[in-house]
Amino acid sequence: MVTYTGADNPPFRLSMLIYDRRYRSLTLQAIVFILVMLMASWLINNTLQNLSAMGKTFSFDFLFRRAGYDIPQQLIPYNSDDTHLRAAIIGVLNTLLVSITGCISATVVGVLVGVLRLSSNWLIARLMTIYVEVFRNIPLLLWILVILAVFTEVMPAPNAYRGENPAATMILFDTIAPTNRYTAVPSLGMTNPPATISLGREGISWAFIAFVVVIAAAWFGNRQLRRWAKNVQDQTGKRPTTWWISLAMFVLPVLFLIWYFGLHLIPPVLRGFNFADGTNLDNAFVVLWLALTLYTGAFIAEIVRGGVLAVSRGQTEAAFALGLRPRRTMSLVVLPQALRVIVPPLISQYLNLTKNSSLAIAVGYMDLRGTLGGTTLNQTGREMECMVLMMGIYLLLCLIISAGMNIFNSRVKLRER
Amino acid sequence: MSDTHSETVAYVRETILPPVPPPLAETGVIKWLRENLFSGPLNIALTFVGLGIVWIVVSTVGPWLFRAVWDAGSIAECRQIIAERHGPDASGACFALIKHRWNQFVFGFYPQALYWRPVLAFGLLFLALAPVLFSESARARRIVLGLAVVLTFAVAQALGAGTGALLGMLVLMLLWSALIEMRPGWSLLASLIYPFIAVWLLWGGTLWSPAMALAGFGIGYLVWRSLARFGMFAFALAVVVTAMWWLLLAGPAASALASMAPLRLRPVSSDQFGGFVLSITIGVAGIALSLPLGVILALARRSDLPVIKMLAVMFIEFIRGVPLITLLFVASLLLNYFLPPGTNFDIILRVIIMVTLFAAAYMAEVIRGGLAALPKGQYEAGDALGLDYWKAQRLIILPQALKISIPGIVSTFIGMFKDTTLVVFVGLYDPLKAMSDAIRASFEWKGAYWEPYVFVGSIFFILCFGMSRYSMYLERRLKRDHR
Numbered sequence: 015m016v017t018y019t020g021a022d023n024p025p026f027r028l029s030m031l032i033y034d035r036r037y038r039s040l041t042l043q044a045i046v047f048i049l050v051m052l053m054a055s056w057l058i059n060n061t062l063q064n065l066s067a068m069g070k071t072f073s074f075d076f077l078f079r080r081a082g083y084d085i086p087q088q089l090i091p092y093n094s095d096d097t098h099l100r101a102a103i104i105g106v107l108n109t110l111l112v113s114i115t116g117c118i119s120a121t122v123v124g125v126l127v128g129v130l131r132l133s134s135n136w137l138i139a140r141l142m143t144i145y146v147e148v149f150r151n152i153p154l155l156l157w158i159l160v161i162l163a164v165f166t167e168v169m170p171a172p173n174a175y176r177g178e179n180p181a182a183t184m185i186l187f188d189t190i191a192p193t194n195r196y197t198a199v200p201s202l203g204m205t206n207p208p209a210t211i212s213l214g215r216e217g218i219s220w221a222f223i224a225f226v227v228v229i230a231a232a233w234f235g236n237r238q239l240r241r242w243a244k245n246v247q248d249q250t251g252k253r254p255t256t257w258w259i260s261l262a263m264f265v266l267p268v269l270f271l272i273w274y275f276g277l278h279l280i281p282p283v284l285r286g287f288n289f290a291d292g293t294n295l296d297n298a299f300v301v302l303w304l305a306l307t308l309y310t311g312a313f314i315a316e317i318v319r320g321g322v323l324a325v326s327r328g329q330t331e332a333a334f335a336l337g338l339r340p341r342r343t344m345s346l347v348v349l350p351q352a353l354r355v356i357v358p359p360l361i362s363q364y365l366n367l368t369k370n371s372s373l374a375i376a377v378g379y380m381d382l383r384g385t386l387g388g389t390t391l392n393q394t395g396r397e398m399e400c401m402v403l404m405m406g407i408y409l410l411l412c413l414i415i416s417a418g419m420n421i422f423n424s425r426v427k428l429r430e431r
Numbered sequence: 432m433s434d435t436h437s438e439t440v441a442y443v444r445e446t447i448l449p450p451v452p453p454p455l456a457e458t459g460v461i462k463w464l465r466e467n468l469f470s471g472p473l474n475i476a477l478t479f480v481g482l483g484i485v486w487i488v489v490s491t492v493g494p495w496l497f498r499a500v501w502d503a504g505s506i507a508e509c510r511q512i513i514a515e516r517h518g519p520d521a522s523g524a525c526f527a528l529i530k531h532r533w534n535q536f537v538f539g540f541y542p543q544a545l546y547w548r549p550v551l552a553f554g555l556l557f558l559a560l561a562p563v564l565f566s567e568s569a570r571a572r573r574i575v576l577g578l579a580v581v582l583t584f585a586v587a588q589a590l591g592a593g594t595g596a597l598l599g600m601l602v603l604m605l606l607w608s609a610l611i612e613m614r615p616g617w618s619l620l621a622s623l624i625y626p627f628i629a630v631w632l633l634w635g636g637t638l639w640s641p642a643m644a645l646a647g648f649g650i651g652y653l654v655w656r657s658l659a660r661f662g663m664f665a666f667a668l669a670v671v672v673t674a675m676w677w678l679l680l681a682g683p684a685a686s687a688l689a690s691m692a693p694l695r696l697r698p699v700s701s702d703q704f705g706g707f708v709l710s711i712t713i714g715v716a717g718i719a720l721s722l723p724l725g726v727i728l729a730l731a732r733r734s735d736l737p738v739i740k741m742l743a744v745m746f747i748e749f750i751r752g753v754p755l756i757t758l759l760f761v762a763s764l765l766l767n768y769f770l771p772p773g774t775n776f777d778i779i780l781r782v783i784i785m786v787t788l789f790a791a792a793y794m795a796e797v798i799r800g801g802l803a804a805l806p807k808g809q810y811e812a813g814d815a816l817g818l819d820y821w822k823a824q825r826l827i828i829l830p831q832a833l834k835i836s837i838p839g840i841v842s843t844f845i846g847m848f849k850d851t852t853l854v855v856f857v858g859l860y861d862p863l864k865a866m867s868d869a870i871r872a873s874f875e876w877k878g879a880y881w882e883p884y885v886f887v888g889s890i891f892f893i894l895c896f897g898m899s900r901y902s903m904y905l906e907r908r909l910k911r912d913h914r
Contacts, residue, residue, distance in 0.1 A: 060769055137477075155855075409752035
């Protein structure tokens with residue numbers, strides 16, 4: 015029996031830190047780490063020196079002082095007597111609002127355009143190609159400015175909607191009135207409103223809670239139903255028809271709630287000089303939302319097109335050969351494979367949209383950059399603190415979005431064995 | 432054997448019928464229309480929707496463009512001309528604005544007499560890129576070189592460059608072209624020197640400052656080569672010597688040489704930059720600097736040294752998690768805080784630094800994708816040949832990984848070039864917003880909204896679309912799989 019004892023371990027010499035592969039990586043890392051730390055300490059030291067030379071300190075006290083400025087659009091109550099912190103929160107909420115609505119509408123536009131670009135209709139396919147190329151190759155800032163110009167220059171003043179024979183008419187069945195100052199849209203109203211829970215200055219209506227609870231319950235019920243249907247199918251080979259049960263689970267309670275609270279749309283009506291009753295959306299928001307939707311939609315369209323093209327024809331043909339119907343083929347064969355290709359770049363488009371919403375600066379929409387990184391920064395002169403906080407919040411938002419979407423991605427990705 | 436013969440059977444045709452054209456509905460335009468526009472109810476509906484969209488666009492934009500006025504002194508004059516020609520209610524484009532102020536869109540507030548300098552700088556860019564990008568086909572390279580030289584010369588002359596400047600330009604460009612044709616190896620060195628020439632041409636001042644900065648690289652290289660047998664020590668020493676040169680000696684040496692031979696161009700300060708000269712300067716500098724940085728970051732992120740990997744991940748995720756605007760604000764508001772007290776350097780340089788860091792993080796992710804897409808066998812092949820890490824990366828891995836990631840790299844470039852418009856928010860004169868606003872602020876052109884956007888938008892479209900088409904060409908040219 016031969017036992018291999020290995021080479022004699024040579025005694026450690028200092029030169030081995032450089033010439034021995036085992037130690038060299040350690041040396042290298044140590045050097046890089048020390049250099050980075052030295053650089054960081056140099057930067058921090060400079061910053062401290064500069065701050066003290068200017069007589070400034072590094073503290074977040076200013077967040078709790080009176081802000082003293084107004085914000086046109088706010089999701090939770092705010093007035094100029096509130097603190098900078100509350101203004102910053104309003105800014106974050108506004109950023110979130112335009113990002114979330116933008117992501118949803120950009121996805122709708124992108125999927126539609128991406129599918130239509132593959133259509134056999136020559137005209138539509140060409141038009142969609144032109145849309146995609148034009149929007150992808152011109153800066154977003156230009157689209158924002160152009161749409162802003164459309165809204166300020168082309169759109170009529172509110173009083174153009176007045177009279178027997180008005181100069182402008184409302185669009186979408188008389189529900190939406192774009193004007194050069196705001197866009198009037200319908201709002202939700204209740205004839206029989208329940209009480210609200212008050213949480214400090216804002217309140218949550220019981221109706222809202224009721225809707226959330228009912229829809230969540232219906233969703234859980236539907237999951238149980240599908241599980242049961244799958245069990246039955248596994249045992250007997252026949253899948254019970256469930257679609258009408260799930261439909262009823264979702265629709266009936268919601269209809270009941272709508273009837274019970276008397277929920278209805280209140281269309282905007284011109285009263286005096288302005289529209290009343292509905293909600294008047296700030297045009298800054300509408301412009302930014304529209305520009306982000308159209309711009310990101312063009313990118314998403316390309317992603318969707320790539321994803322659909324990535325599913326080879328043979329897959330569809332095989333599904334048809336097995337006797338699957340087109341709808342089942344789409345949901346069981348094509349979509350899962352296309353999603354695998356689509357989701358990762360889609361995540362980065364959502365992130366881009368969220369970050370691009372900081373271009374609100376061009377239209378004066380008060381998002382996070384407009385409040386914390388704009389008026390607050392200018393008023394208090396706390397550049398360092400405001401920028402650190404703002405970058406931190408953006409970073410957090412992006413990490414949350416990408417974490418959430420990555421969970422979704424891990425559910426649709428190919429499971430290999 | 433049968434007696435029957437096919438020729439005896441009556442129902443077999445004896446002569447071949449002459450070919451007959453297909454029915455009218457199966458040929459030409461009608462067939463094409465039927466197949467592509469009217470093949471089913473949905474298709475017909477889509478066609479009409481498409482026609483409706485085309486009609487709306489053409490009927491709103493068409494007349495406006497059709498009634499465009501190119502010769503006028505102010506927007507009021509434009510409107511008057513349109514009213515005279517097409518009736519009082521007609522609206523039309525007033526491209527006279529572009530004709531009057533095109534130089535501001537392109538050059539910002541750069542002194543008129545010096546327009547030839549940015550033109551030469553961007554013309555030379557093509558010469559500098561020639562050995563790198565157009566080396567495959569000699570014909571394509573010559574076409575590009577010839578066009579670049581002729582166009583640069585013609586444009587500079589049209590913009591009123593002096594005779595001396597024109598003569599110098601011609602000599603420089605012809606010598607350089609000859610170098611590229613005769614000694615392709617040496618022309619690569621010229622490409623490396625190009626950035627310093629471009630900086631000198633754009634900002635002016637004495638030639639010796641960029642020359643001494645360049646000399647730092649030369650000195651570092653010499654130190655490294657002469658001590659090459661000491662391996663990593665030589666490299667570290669070269670870095671230290673170069674840094675010392677830049678910090679201590681380069682400035683005095685430049686001023687000493689400048690007092691002896693003042694090779695000076697009239698200096699142009701950064702706040703005179705604007706328009707497309709500004710975006711292209713920032714864009715090209717960002718592209719040139721972010722690609723190598725991105726490669727290094729990508730390699731660091733895939734490295735098996737945990738500390739280096741962690742640092743790369745932190746940097747990339749941080750940059751990718753914040754909007755470019757916040758980084759630009761850091762450049763304009765905070766960068767001075769981070770540097771030793773009293774330091775104050777050029778805003779364009781600060782913006783270039785930030786744009787480079789921003790683009791490098793995205794580039795790193797694109798290249799990482801390319802590295803991950805390479806089959807493991809390629810890495811093993813490098814090991815089997817006994818190549819060390821850097822040689823394997825340089826000779827085997829990176830060429831393939833970069834080739835795979837061309838589409839991503841180019842779309843990062845396009846994104847970055849479009850993002851150069853955001854510099855308006857730190858007070859620079861970008862062609863899109865700052866220049867349009869500046870021109871609209873003048874009395875004659877108040878109220879011209881669409882024309883600047885149309886003009887700037889089309890230039891951006893041409894440049895970005897051209898870049899994406901070029902990347903497709905590059906992808907096809909570098910395709911090595913024989914399928």
